[in-house]
Amino acid sequence: MGSFAYKLRFVLKPGHLEEQRLQDLLAFCREAQIDEVMFFIDPMNLRHVTEAEAAAWLDAIARAKPAVEALGVAVSINPLNTMIHDSAGNQLLPDQPFRRMVDVRGTESQVAVCPLCPEWRAYIVARYRQYAALRPRTLWLEDDFRFHNHAPLEWGGCFCEAHMQLYAQRAGVDSLERESFLAGVLAPGDPHPYRQVWLDCCRSTIVELAALLEQVIHDVAPQAKVGLMSSDPAVHAAEARDWHGLMAALSGPGGEPAVIVRPHLPAYMETSGMHYAWHFHAVSMLTAALLPEGTELYPELENVPYTRFAKSDRFQQYQLETALLLGSSGITLNIVDMAGNGIYKTEQAERWLKPLKPYLQAVAGMPLQQHNMQGVQVLVNELSAYTLHTGGDASMAGLYPQETFWSSLLSAYGIANRFVTQLPGNTEPVAIAGQVLRNISNEQIASLFANNCVLLDGLAVEVLVERGLGRLCGAKRVRWHELQSYEQIGNNGHCAGMDHGILRPYLSMAPCLEVEYEADAATVLTTVCRPDGEALFPGMVIANEGVLILPYRQENPYGLLNPQRRAIIQQFLAWRSAISPLMAVSQAPHVAVYGYRTQDEQIVAIANHSLDDVYELELSGLPAAGNWKMHHCACPEGQALDTEQQDGKLIIKNKIPFMSTVVIRCCNPTSAPGQNQVMNCP
Incomplete structure (x- = not known):
């Protein structure tokens, strides 16, 4: 049995029914098996709290601390503000002479600060010294610890005079104007x-700021951990977040791993599982992949407005179960409102938190870490904002990489995959989206294509042609189109139970790339046609026998979800992969599989992101034999898996409920079956 910690974020408002709120908290901690309470500091106050204001909240926490710790529950501190999330009509106080953040349009925030401001740095060091004096288990840095997203500023900053002087100095010029500097960026x-x-x-x-705060925290509380809350990695990329550098800066004296991370889970209010899963792979999974190996993860379950009016119990349980896929050590629970009302007894969150915990603990004890994952390798790079080409608009969003597309698509198609931040190895397929290839040399790209089968989106093909490497995917020239069209399956083929299949009705149109291929380089799988049937140019193509091209951008990715397209991609991978990848090959939309392999065991996590129960699931790419055991929330300790082998596939006959996960594992498995030499579709 592993450990999976419930970390409850809680407001204990000084002098406001304080004892009653504390007693309700203690009862909830016992009933819901809470492991740690993250006490907020003045969370309704979106400005820089004073020493006296902080002291009142810390005094209340200090009064509660003995009773909380007597339950075996740890006490942590969660200050809501560093640079400030949102000015919200506030102003700096008279004794706060902080330089304020300036955005891309030259607008100055009323409260959010320039992180270079020496007066603010002295202030924030003093506040964290004050917080650390309570000796919390963890002292958190909120996710306003960033340059972007400080409403009502446009994007964020900082473009104040001090920053403009710094930029000019780094650029080797006497001075810079904000407009001309941004035009260059x-x-x-x-x-x-x-x-x-x-x-x-x-x-x-x-x-640098992280190192400054780490020093003051550990000077006062050497045993405390520093908690870092993060946002969307694509947006962090526009300010070149140094994930490994941050972890090193926040570690304890001597480099001890005294830092934990709260990745963002992309739903503050309930949404569909299908939509959630797409962004879970693009945001949460990517965050885990960018962090150093061994980083403790405690993703956020955040509900706005903090009751079941925001999320159902089932959706919250689904978020906790899928958080396991990150290799999480626990969860932060933002399920109690920030106004100081305390525990809503009518919510009865303990009814689902307590019975779910044994399953979470059982799976948390399994090696579901990123470095053990198997599947199609999706190439990403945290430095892509340095190299990508913008569209020439004036938006900072032009610096956001678009590299996660394949992970979300393949997962929806039941194809195991994982992010890789280094050049992939030579056994598993590689999926490339966006402009990630701009980060590596022509020689490295050529080697990648020579040794792997490759999946490309339209943006990646465009980059290859632009760099004079179009031959690697058989492409001579490319041109983008936006037009009303559909795709016709080639040769009037039979695919996914459909004859003469048509893909992607025009109403789900995304920009499409016309590729002119070299002679005999392309096997055309689909053809882009006008609504009247006029054939225009190739759609999906296998180029040079080992490259599958999906020639679209990513503006409307859901329009690319289709059972025939899924069949084409799965059969290409079975045909071309040196080792068959793990795939759910029966028709089960939005049922994702995640493969993990160690020296001693094979583990498969299955997440049903749909609203349909699955009663039978066929998996390919698994060991030919082995004793499989299945873990789920109703049987955390595991039960014998009801399976049969057929044509090299493992058929699971156990029910997989909607919006839930199950984990199957096999100790000492035999090797996986070889590749399938037959490609029947189209």
């Missing part, structure tokens, strides 16, 4: 030197 084509200046300054500033 966002210039189309090869990145302008100003881009590196911007990214380098952001990257180093956050790490």
Whole structure:
């Protein structure tokens, strides 16, 4: 049995029914098996709290601390503000002479600060020294510890005079105007030197601040852990977040791993499992992949407005179960409102938290870490904002990488995959989206294509052609189109139970790339046609026998979800992969599989992101023999798996409920079956 910690975020408002709120909290901790309470500091106050204001909250926490710890529950502190999330009509106080953040349009925040401001740095060091004096288990840095998203600023900052002087110094010029500097940062084509200046300054500033706060925290409370809350990695990339550098800066004296991370789970209110899963792979899974191996993860379950009016019990349970896929050590629970009302007894969250915990603990004890994952290798790079080409608009969103597309798509199609931040090995397939190839040399790209079968989206094909490497995917010239169209399955083929299949009705149109291929380089799988049937140009193609091209951008990815497209991609991978990847090959939309392999065991996590129960699931790419055991919330200790083998596939006959996970494991498995030489579709 492993450990899976419930970390409850809680408001104990000084002098406001304090004893009653505490007693209700203690009862809930016992009933819901809470392991740690993260006490907020003045969470209704979106400004820089004073020493006296903080002291009142800390005094209340200090009064509660003995009773909480007597239950075996740890006490942590969660200050809501560092740089400030949102000005919300506030102003700096008269004795707060902080330089304020300036956004891309030159608008100055009323409260959010420039992180270079020496007066604010002295202030924030003093506050964290004050917080650390309570000797908390963990002292948190909120997710406003960043340059972006400080409403009502546009995007964020900082473009104040001090920053503009710093940028000019780094650029080797006497002075810079904000407009001309931003024009350089966002210039189309090869990145302008100003881009590196911007990214380098952001990257180093956050790490420098982290080191400053780590020092004061561990000077006062050497045993405390520092908790870092994070946001969408694609947005962090626009300020060149140094994930490994941050972890090193926040570690304890001598480099001990005294830092934990709260990745963002992409739903503050309930949404569909299908939608949630798409963004879970793009945000949460990517965060886990970018962090150093061994980082303790406690993702956020955050409900706005904090009751079942925000999320059902089932959806919350689904979020906790899927958080296991990150290799999480626990969860932060933001299920109690921030106004100070305390525990809503009518919510009865303990009814689902307590019975779910044994399953979470059982799976948390399994090796579901990123380095044990198997499947199609989805290439990503945290430094892509340095190299990508913008569309020439004036938006900072032009610096967001678009590299996670394949992970979300393949997962929806039941194809195991994992993010890789280094050049992939030569056994498993590689999926490439966006402009990630701009980070590696022509020689490295050529080697990758020579040794792997590859999946490409339209943006990746465009990059190859632009760099003179189109031959690697058989492409000579490319051109983007936005037009009303559909795709016709080639040769009037039979695919996914459909004759003469048509893919992607025009109403789900995304920009499509017309590729002119070299002679005999492409096997055309689908053809892009006008609604009247006129054939225009190839759609999905297998190029040079080992490259599958899906020639679209990512503006409307849901329009690409289709059972025939799924069949084409799965059969290409079975045909071309040196080792058959793990795939759910029966028709089960939005049932994702996640493969983990150690020296001693094979583990498969199955997440049903749909609203349909699954009563039978066929998996390919698993060991030919082995004794499988199945773990789920109704049987955390595991039970014998009801299976049969057929044509090299493992058929699971156990029910997989909607919006839930199950984990199957096999000790000392035999080797996986070889590749399938037959490609029947199209």
